[in-house]
Amino acid sequence: MNDIDSEYIEADSTEASPAGKDESDKESLTASLKQAEQSDEIVNADYINLTESTTHEELSQYRLKRPRKVVIKASIKND
Amino acid sequence: MINVSQDAADRISQGDIYKDIDYIQKIIVEGNEIEIHNIVFPYVVVLTQDCDLEQNARYFAVDGRKPNTDDKKLLSVIVCPLYNEEMFLNGSHLADPTLGMEMGKISKRKKGNKETTNYRNLRQNETARYHHIVFPDNVDISNSVIDFKHYFTVNVENLMNTRKEKFVCRIEVLFRELLSQRFANYLARIGLPSIVNDA
Numbered sequence: 001m002n003d004i005d006s007e008y009i010e011a012d013s014t015e016a017s018p019a020g021k022d023e024s025d026k027e028s029l030t031a032s033l034k035q036a037e038q039s040d041e042i043v044n045a046d047y048i049n050l051t052e053s054t055t056h057e058e059l060s061q062y063r064l065k066r067p068r069k070v071v072i073k074a075s076i077k078n079d
Numbered sequence: 080m081i082n083v084s085q086d087a088a089d090r091i092s093q094g095d096i097y098k099d100i101d102y103i104q105k106i107i108v109e110g111n112e113i114e115i116h117n118i119v120f121p122y123v124v125v126l127t128q129d130c131d132l133e134q135n136a137r138y139f140a141v142d143g144r145k146p147n148t149d150d151k152k153l154l155s156v157i158v159c160p161l162y163n164e165e166m167f168l169n170g171s172h173l174a175d176p177t178l179g180m181e182m183g184k185i186s187k188r189k190k191g192n193k194e195t196t197n198y199r200n201l202r203q204n205e206t207a208r209y210h211h212i213v214f215p216d217n218v219d220i221s222n223s224v225i226d227f228k229h230y231f232t233v234n235v236e237n238l239m240n241t242r243k244e245k246f247v248c249r250i251e252v253l254f255r256e257l258l259s260q261r262f263a264n265y266l267a268r269i270g271l272p273s274i275v276n277d278a
Contacts, residue, residue: 065121066166069104069177072115 080213082251090136091156091238093129094255096220097245098122100158100238102231118178122220122247123158126230126262132156135235155232159262161212164222168198172224207265210258218248225258227265 083096100123104116125132134151137143162172168187173180187198200206201224210225238245250258 066163066172066175067118067120067160067178068175070101070117070119072117074113074115076111076113 080215081254083215083218083248084251085217085248087243087246088249091125091127091132091235091242092249093125093127093132093259094250094252095125095242096122096161096247096249097125097158097238097242098247099245100233102233120160122161122223123233124161124225124250124258126157126159126259127153128259139239153235156235156238157230157232159225159227159230161220161223161225164211164224167224167226204257204261207261207268210261212250214248220247227262230262 098121100120102118102120104118106116107114131151131153134146135153137146138149138152166172166174167182168185170182170184173182185197185201186195189195194202197206201209202211204211208227210227212223212225214220214223249255
C-alpha cells in the first residue's frame, strides 16, 4: 500500500521562504497546484484560497479530501 | 466554533472524530475471486450514545470486573461523515470519480454580497438534515458539514483496534449533545403527505 496520501497536496521539498515569499516560490506553488488539478487522484484544487502570503506549510496543512471508493480484489488459493 | 479535546482517552466516545474510515458497500465472491467494495470516508463522527459506549468498554477493560452477560455489548457504532464545507456548498463532496455522485448546491451569497437564507440556516444549524461545524485552529479540519442522511455503522471491535492511529479529536460535551439531539430528531422526523383539498 502506498503510504503517500495521494490526495494530500505536498509542500515543495525546498525550505520554506521567510515571511514575504519570493516570486520563485509562488510560481512553484502555482505549478504544483495546476499539476494537482490535472491529476485524477488529487482533489480539485479550486478550493484552496491561494494568496500571495500563503506559505508552503499552510498549503500542506490544508487537506482537501473527498470520500472515495476503493475496490480490493483478491484470489483464494486452492490448497 | 466548537470546543474539542485532542486526548484520545481510553475508549470510543460519542463525538469522537476518526479519519479514513471504511464503509463496506458490498462483497462479491465469484469462484476463487473476492471483491470488496469500500467507500473510504476522510472524517466521521461517532453518534452512538455515550452511555452505550461506556458500557461496551467494560467488556474490554484490562482491570475491573467484566459484566456477567453480553447483554450490553455493542455490535457496531453509528457514525456520520463530515464533508468539507466548500465542496458541500458546491455539491461536489461526493463527486470523486470513483463515486460520481452529484449533490444539490447551496449558494453562499446573493446580490450585494449578502448571505443567502439557505446558507445562513445551514450555518446556524436550522436545517434539520445537516450540522455545520467550525473547528478551532489547532485542529487540522476545515469548516465541515455533517449529513445525517448518510449515517452508517462500523464494527465496534475494528474501530477499537484502529482508534489510536485514526483518532483526530473529540467534540466536547455540550456541542456533542446538540449534535446528538439534532441527529435523533432528524431520524425521528415524520414526513407528512401533502393532501389536496378537492372541495
